[in-house]
Amino acid sequence: MGRHREFDVEKALDAALCVFWRKGYEGASYADLTEAAGVERPALYSAFGNKEALFRRALDRYYERYMDFIPEALQLPTAREVAAHILYSAADLHTRYPSHTGCLGINGVLAGSDEAEPVRQALIDARAAGEAQLRERFERAKAEGDLPGTANPDALAAFVMAVSHGMAVQGKAGFSRGRLEAVAEQALSTWPSDRTPELHPEP
């Protein structure tokens, strides 16, 4: 029993996600969030708890809704296709929405006050989880002979993530999608292989 909620919690979360994406965790004020959600302050608090909890919910949703290209990539047949899919998808995502460029996982908190430390750590953990999946995928590729025996899955995973993070920084700085794709192409240009590398496949 009791009164029904008059706003759509999912829509409010989406609105908050966009604000956090644009301004980061500390740069987004509760005034920004409530305005974007079209909801009064206490309503957001009652629905999500506090700002940190709201951010964590937004981050979960971000991985689920926007970083879905990572699980997709991991299922591709070759390590090179995995890397290419991740890099080109990142180039797209980081420039897709002019009002919130870059990556929530990077924009969220890179450096901030001590109060933001738990959130910063959560973002680090989330990125580390993705990198670990990627490393495991490359280890499998090595075992399958898809990557040469000299390949270093750990370094390759860190490299793909680094390029992706760098593209996020550049996307937030206003780089065009084409420019980020050129970065992705360069990163892939001589993927380790037993055969001589072919130049840019992928859409």
Add this chain to the structure above:
Amino acid sequence: MGRHREFDVEKALDAALCVFWRKGYEGASYADLTEAAGVERPALYSAFGNKEALFRRALDRYYERYMDFIPEALQLPTAREVAAHILYSAADLHTRYPSHTGCLGINGVLAGSDEAEPVRQALIDARAAGEAQLRERFERAKAEGDLPGTANPDALAAFVMAVSHGMAVQGKAGFSRGRLEAVAEQALSTWPSDRTPELHPEP
């Protein structure tokens, strides 16, 4: 005439630089800055103006004192050496000081409140200036035949910067120097050349 300043302005600036490096522009409070500088609030204001001006001074000093490997790199004989020097120097810088890892130019502001927009733009401009120098250096390398005719100086410069920014993100996340060097090495393995890339031998 008048009373002499009792603190070393350069030392105060160095202290502020470290705080900004660690916490970013918005994450660093004036309380943090004055404590680190060992100087009372009004003294910092009288010496530097306001927080934004202090940050800009710190940023200038950062490029002058810590990013000096860029002008160094530009004078090396080959494009590959230029890129290698930048990437390995970045790997070192971003992990050199445990108390302020990553890069001030990235940690400063990636995303923030509207109030931080001028500072964010200043950082974007500073990075763009470095990238432009790099692109010009690669154009020269292409003209000199050091880079193949198919090479794209613009993409190469953006790529080197992206990897460098990615390493900054990873450095701030606690990656070791060795791991960042592995990323640098991987990035350089994609470097264009007229010779066919060395193949990885089968075991």
Add this chain to the structure above:
DNA sequence: GTGGTTTAGTAATGGCCATTATGAAAAAGG
């Protein structure tokens, strides 16, 4: 209907933020 329960909206609360007014202390010129 009526009582119990949940939400909505207004308007506070205390805290930290950048910035500065105020006046004492110190140095230099005359």
Add this chain to the structure above:
DNA sequence: CCTTTTTCATAATGGCCATTACTAAACCAC
């Protein structure tokens, strides 16, 4: 020594921050 000028340090100022009382309204069970 006294005046002028600059710096120092304490302590304020107003604003924005996240968070929440509080009151009124809406809903359900009975």
